[in-house]
Amino acid sequence: MEGRSIVVSEDGTENEVVRIGCKFGYPSDLLELGEEIGSGAAAKVYVCRRLRTGEELAVKVINLAKLMLMGDYESHLVKMNREVQILQGLHHSRIVNLHDVHRTKQWVFLVMELVRGGELFDAIVSSKTLNEVEAKYIFRQLLEGVGYMHSKNVIHRDLKPENILIGSSMELPPPLTGTLREVKIADFGLSKIINEGSSLAKTFVGTPQYWAPEVLNVQRGGGVYTQAADFWSLGAVLFVMLGGRYPFDGKAMPLEEQIRTASYSMTSPAWQRVSEEAKDMVRGLLKVNPNDRLKLEDCIVHPWMGGGGVPPALDLPREGLKMPTDLFAEAPAAPVPIVTHPPSTSDLSARSDSWGSRPKEKAKSGSSAKAAGTPASDASATAQLPVLGVPMVSVNAEPEQDEELIFCLNELLKLQVSISSSLEVACLAFRHADRDLSDNIRRAFNE
Incomplete structure (x- = not known):
């Protein structure tokens, strides 16, 4: 038992004044x-440092006095307590x-991982x-x-x-283009725990552009x-990503009507560059009837997820990229609903605001205004998605063809490929047996 939490000023005296340089926490484990790095109506987000270990974290500091002045204090308190309750019960690298x-007496400190990306x-x-x-790289992590x-x-x-x-990013080496981003789901202020025996929610919350028809x-x-x-x-x-x-967006017709009829459009120039498999995934997730939407299992085995050109999501250590091994060790403990569907358009020119959520916390100094926590390794996660299927090389192919289509590790070693980047790209060709990609990689290596 650590005892009560305290706030200590720079001169070592205990008080309730929170400002940069002060210390807070248990007397035996102060931060x-x-x-x-961010602020809202009744909360601010700071970088903090655990004195015992030197670890840098983020902390959301909630001012209970300001929360009381906002009106509907009990509702705000319930929301805050719900966020704490939910976060205390979750432990996963993607959230x-x-x-x-x-x-x-005056403050609540929520200490989380610092995410600067x-x-x-x-x-x-x-x-x-x-x-x-x-x-696809991001979406796979969101599914997790x-x-x-x-x-x-x-x-x-x-x-x-x-x-x-x-959390972190890595530029893809040629001939691929783009950035692989490791992501984490944040902000559980509107989340709801479903009681056992009931799988239904009845509260009208969320962000309008992302509301489901049933909401x-x-x-x-x-x-x-x-x-x-x-x-x-x-x-x-x-x-939005694609x-x-x-x-x-509510431009061509009222927003609610657009959502209820799933009236969206894929006719803009950006969508001309998107594959039919990706469009089919979006349609499958935007089905008006929840029963018609893709389930989690449907998303995992969808053709777009099994296509080549992107490695499974993996953790990027600060010193470099590690090879994907057993990426999805376990399946979720219970079956989970998922989605499927049809067409509308809107410029992504301004942030969406949550209906019924707290005011948006704005980041500054290039740091995220939200804090996110991640365990040291995925091994601590109690449930993850099953490994995504990867197309294998046809067993009917001639041995010479196999040798031309894919890279084996011996060949990579002979070519003295860089472990941190080139090996990862070569691994894509190995995993997906993509002839064009393999040829491009070979040409890049030869050059």
């Missing part, structure tokens, strides 16, 4: 408050992990769109995180690029929704 919670939203706006390699949450009976209810944080039905005073609502949101996120626009 020092560093630079502010926010909570390290510590400290409460004093910014939001996926900003990466999309900067690039206008992501190519399919980039989008959502699958894990659902296995723990948690619906996120506000999945959007603003709530997806980038809109709740606004009318009736209806319920399930975990399938998160997969509609994933479909909207995938649409098309650079919101699928539903």
